[in-house]
Amino acid sequence: MPELSLTFDGAPLSARPGQTVGAALTDAGVVAWRTTRNAGRPRGLFCGIGVCFDCLIMVDGVANQRACLTPARGGMELRSGRETEAPE
Amino acid sequence: MTTLACDVAIVGAGPAGLSAAVHAADAGLNVALVDAGTQPGGQYWRHPDESHPVPDEGEGHHGWREFTDLRSRLYAHETTGTLTYLRGTQVWLIEPARPAGVVLRLAPATDPAPAAGTVTARHVILCPGGYDRQLPIPGWDLPGVMAAGGVQALLKGNRTAAGRVAVVAGTGPFLLPVATGLAHAGVKVAAICEANSPTGWLRNAGGAVRAPAKALEGVEYATALARHRIPYKIRTAVTAIHGTDRVESVTLSRVDAHGTAIAGTQRTVACDVVALGWGFTPQLELVLAAGAETTVDVDGSLIAVVDDRLASTAPGVTVAGEATGVGGAPMAVLEGELAALCVSEALGVAAAPGGPASEGRIRALQRDRARLHRFAVAMHRANPVPANWQDWLTPETLVCRCEEVTHGALCDAHTELGAADARTLKSFGRPGMGWCQGRVCGFAVSEIAARFANRPTSADDLRSMAKRSLAAPVTLGQLAALDFDDVHEG
Ligand SMILES: Cc1cc2nc3c(=O)[nH]c(=O)nc-3n(C[C@H](O)[C@H](O)[C@H](O)COP(=O)(O)OP(=O)(O)OC[C@H]3O[C@@H](n4cnc5c(N)ncnc54)[C@H](O)[C@@H]3O)c2cc1C
């Protein structure tokens, strides 16, 4: 199956079709892609199913997407970053 | 924008919802099935993306044939138009419709586009399932620490192993498929830590349990553990997790029957993945939003109160699967069918006697459900959350991961401000007020509050952590796109 080519903070990242962004990062050995609002601690996947919001990532310029749910697509630009406010 | 009217709307396409949808459509009802996932199966039958077929689609699954049968019936009903399947769509609000029925408000699950929609149904069947129950442990916020179910979801849905060396810890039979799944994927499983000492099905797989399929699974797992040389440590807990920016090791402690760590038994084990699971927490926000009664189950989870036809106390709202009590996938499938048959009877489309919706079939399902329920109760009793788990906490341990609220801060909210129930603790200390809205820490905060007050955890503690204004996150754009009169006037 042809691999998909994405970027993570500008560096190339490959994914298998059907994988989520979070799985592709995990396969590449990346375990954290954002820092918390207060303590600036690293976070990545935790619940794996869209419940905990630890895995928030910027996808093609849109902030706060859940990496564990977002399907990887060719050409996607992923960016790590610091957490912004939660919605009330 | 979807605006749909149907006989029965089903929320969730896991084992319960999938089964409910197929049986309701079989019975001749016009069905809408709404699920946040992009394909059916829920948590249990999570599988690789169907649009990129793999030869061994059902690898690592139990009951895969049952799933593929239900799935092909689902797709057949979708093709004939008896059923509308709204994939990647979450329900974020449930309200009564006028003059009767129920309205569900929809939003795309991952796409931030403001495409709000509605489904209006004569009856709904809520099958929202649940997620791993968690207990805070020092260091559990380090990357590499995951919910056991999340590790399983990576394997089943993505064929991705969460790391190279894993420790699987918590309680309950679910730790076994997670550990053997990891081992099968080439991960070294350094240990399974079971906090309890289950005398039931693993050690006495044939006898203690009158559920043949489960006993067989027990033997299967025991064989797999031996083959992969996975140490299965009972009365053992991960009491601390270490690392700088990711997991590097864990402390294992022997624990007594109440979960108190026994001095001198601590051991450090190196690993890069920790999979934690303490049973499951049913997803109750829609049940609560519908105004249905809830209660505390034997495993300490908040569940929907249902009668023997799975009707909740809210008119037009039936509940099936984990939300009626954590009982595993076979019970969820059974409840889905039972719910569908009872609802089709209630809506007056019951088939002739002997047909799919006959009373005889309903009674048989009720009997089987009672049997599976007894089994589930036995499992819950054998695998309780250890009473003294809070002794593992330090003042610095994060309890609420989202708002970064430490155990020390909660202790202060109690001693300085007098907070002694979950609701007050939440308003003074802000646990459960962040992105996940208390889904992850809700159980723990309830238990912490109860311990402050020196009383058992109450349904009110759990309810105040489980009530959410919205059942799913929606953007301001989605909210702004709402026209609240569209339903009531229509
Ligand atoms: C991550 C995870 C992994 C698991 N893996 C295993 C395993 O390997 N083996 C095992 O024996 N048990 C496993 N379990 C337990 C097992 O999933 C349950 O016993 C079983 O799936 C229950 O079926 P269900 O239909 O009640 O719920 P689920 O399978 O949880 O299905 C519920 C569905 O409802 C959807 N949903 C919920 N709320 C909404 C909403 N508001 N709007 C739209 N859709 C919604 C969810 O997206 C989901 O697809 C796992 C549980 C979890 C949480």
Ligand code: FES
């Ligand atoms: S890992 Fe929990 S929401 Fe993505």
